[in-house]
Amino acid sequence: MDWIKIYRGVNQIGGVVTEIRKGNHRILIDFGAVLPGADNAEAADDELVKQVFSDRDVKTDAVFFTHYHGDHVGLKNRIPDDIPLFAGRTAIEIMKLIATGVDFVKIKNGKENETELPVINRIKPYWRPGTYKDFSGIKVMPLVCDHSALDAYMFVIELNGKRILYTGDFRAHGIPGHSTFEKMITQSVGKTDILVTEGTMVSRIAESAHNSIRTESQLRQKAMEIFSSHSENVVLVSSTNLDSVMSFYNAVPEGMAFVCDPYQARIMKIAIEARHKHFPKDYRYRENINVICPDDNEYCMRDLKAFKVPGTDRHPFVMARWELINKKGFAMLARPDRNPAVRPGKFKSLLNEMNDPFIVYSMWGGYLKGGKAEDPAVVSFMDGHMGAGHMELVHTSGHAYVEDLARLMDMTDPDTIIPMHTENVEDFIKVDAFGKYISRIEKKNAGEVYEI
Numbered sequence: 430m431d432w433i434k435i436y437r438g439v440n441q442i443g444g445v446v447t448e449i450r451k452g453n454h455r456i457l458i459d460f461g462a463v464l465p466g467a468d469n470a471e472a473a474d475d476e477l478v479k480q481v482f483s484d485r486d487v488k489t490d491a492v493f494f495t496h497y498h499g500d501h502v503g504l505k506n507r508i509p510d511d512i513p514l515f516a517g518r519t520a521i522e523i524m525k526l527i528a529t530g531v532d533f534v535k536i537k538n539g540k541e542n543e544t545e546l547p548v549i550n551r552i553k554p555y556w557r558p559g560t561y562k563d564f565s566g567i568k569v570m571p572l573v574c575d576h577s578a579l580d581a582y583m584f585v586i587e588l589n590g591k592r593i594l595y596t597g598d599f600r601a602h603g604i605p606g607h608s609t610f611e612k613m614i615t616q617s618v619g620k621t622d623i624l625v626t627e628g629t630m631v632s633r634i635a636e637s638a639h640n641s642i643r644t645e646s647q648l649r650q651k652a653m654e655i656f657s658s659h660s661e662n663v664v665l666v667s668s669t670n671l672d673s674v675m676s677f678y679n680a681v682p683e684g685m686a687f688v689c690d691p692y693q694a695r696i697m698k699i700a701i702e703a704r705h706k707h708f709p710k711d712y713r714y715r716e717n718i719n720v721i722c723p724d725d726n727e728y729c730m731r732d733l734k735a736f737k738v739p740g741t742d743r744h745p746f747v748m749a750r751w752e753l754i755n756k757k758g759f760a761m762l763a764r765p766d767r768n769p770a771v772r773p774g775k776f777k778s779l780l781n782e783m784n785d786p787f788i789v790y791s792m793w794g795g796y797l798k799g800g801k802a803e804d805p806a807v808v809s810f811m812d813g814h815m816g817a818g819h820m821e822l823v824h825t826s827g828h829a830y831v832e833d834l835a836r837l838m839d840m841t842d843p844d845t846i847i848p849m850h851t852e853n854v855e856d857f858i859k860v861d862a863f864g865k866y867i868s869r870i871e872k873k874n875a876g877e878v879y880e881i
């Protein structure tokens with residue numbers, strides 16, 4: 430009756446739900462939706478919800494969210510109201526900001542009862558990272574980890590005298606870097622009985638070998654080169670991929686303007702406030718942040734304008750004035766237009782007004798035309814701008830490279846390795862870098878239990 434069960438998200442990237450069970454108690458990790466474009470889901474959303482909550486005798490002590498990406502939190506509205514929810518403190522703030530926009534669209538579409546803010550308001554922040562809390566005999570220790578979402582977590586879980594490391598989505602090449610990763614694993618984790626690890630990159634080895642940009646610091650270097658040789662730079666990056674957002678901000682050369690919209694500015698504000706103490710070189714206010722206000726109406730600056738850089742009298746958020754910005758040259762963070770019918774996007778029209786824009790494409794290449802998971806919004810944004818000399822792919826993965834997964838195995842010396850979050854779990858056992866660990870890999874299909 431005591432087990433690890435991955436309901437969904439073994440042979441697919443995302444839609445993750447994992448259960449750690451002790452008797453008739455359990456905790457759940459993540460409650461994700463299937464990523465758009467993923468056909469052949471291991472289970473459809475409705476079916477999954479039914480599977481997870483069909484046994485009324487089992488008590489769910491809590492749901493822990495590793496991070497705010499939709500493939501990990503997307504079904505949070507389907508969790509019964511009486512179950513406690515947890516996520517990182519900064520992650521919750523960012524989720525609230527995202528929900529404001531999402532709920533606006535839902536209300537406009539007559540879906541008031543599907544709004545997200547009420548559920549997010551129920552989520553409590555984690556206790557002190559690196560310390561345990563007991564949930565009916567399942568001890569849980571959250572650890573902050575590096576991912577393309579800010580304030581992401583992995584967990585050490587103790588159950589029946591066994592130590593489990595559940596990685597969630599992670600990487601070692603972001604702003605915190607390899608040394609922070611190794612220090613955390615050796616000091617707070619060490620020898621592990623069971624390693625439940627993500628394996629996104631095991632099916633993308635060839636693809637990542639083609640990408641010369643491996644780390645966030647290389648991304649920043651490349652962005653500096655591009656911004657110095659073009660004057661109309663448009664950066665397509667996920668607004669909540671804060672390490673990359675900050676790398677682009679810091680790459681803007683002296684005298685050039687950094688431009689974004691109010692939504693992006695508010696996310697940057699949350700991120701800088703949460704992180705500037707830990708990463709003072711990367712998470713800081715540097716140049717002004719020029720905010721594009723719809724119809725040049727200052728109302729959109731209402732909460733941003735008054736803000737001062739801590740310890741100074743400087744207001745970093747200013748309303749964008751295009752006549753000035755055009756003179757100086759700019760790097761503008763943009764987004765594809767997701768809901769043109771409800772909220773027409775401004776970035777595509779700004780792009781159309783430019784003389785010779787250069788697009789820095791900083792998302793997974795799979796979303797582009799002909800890619801593994803073609804995204805119509807991305808394809809339409811990039812239409813007419815795909816030519817060599819007009820765009821460049823400048824992106825680092827949000828997920829650990831296979832060498833870092835191997836390094837994690839070395840540091841934790843697990844007796845059993847359970848892979849998940851892969852495009853194809855069969856690829857996991859073919860990785861040369863996992864050499865001596867191959868015999869310890871235990872492939873479990875979605876819904877199968879690993880007894881403890």
Ligand SMILES: [Zn+2]
Pocket residue numbers: 442443498500501598850
């Ligand atoms: Zn994920």
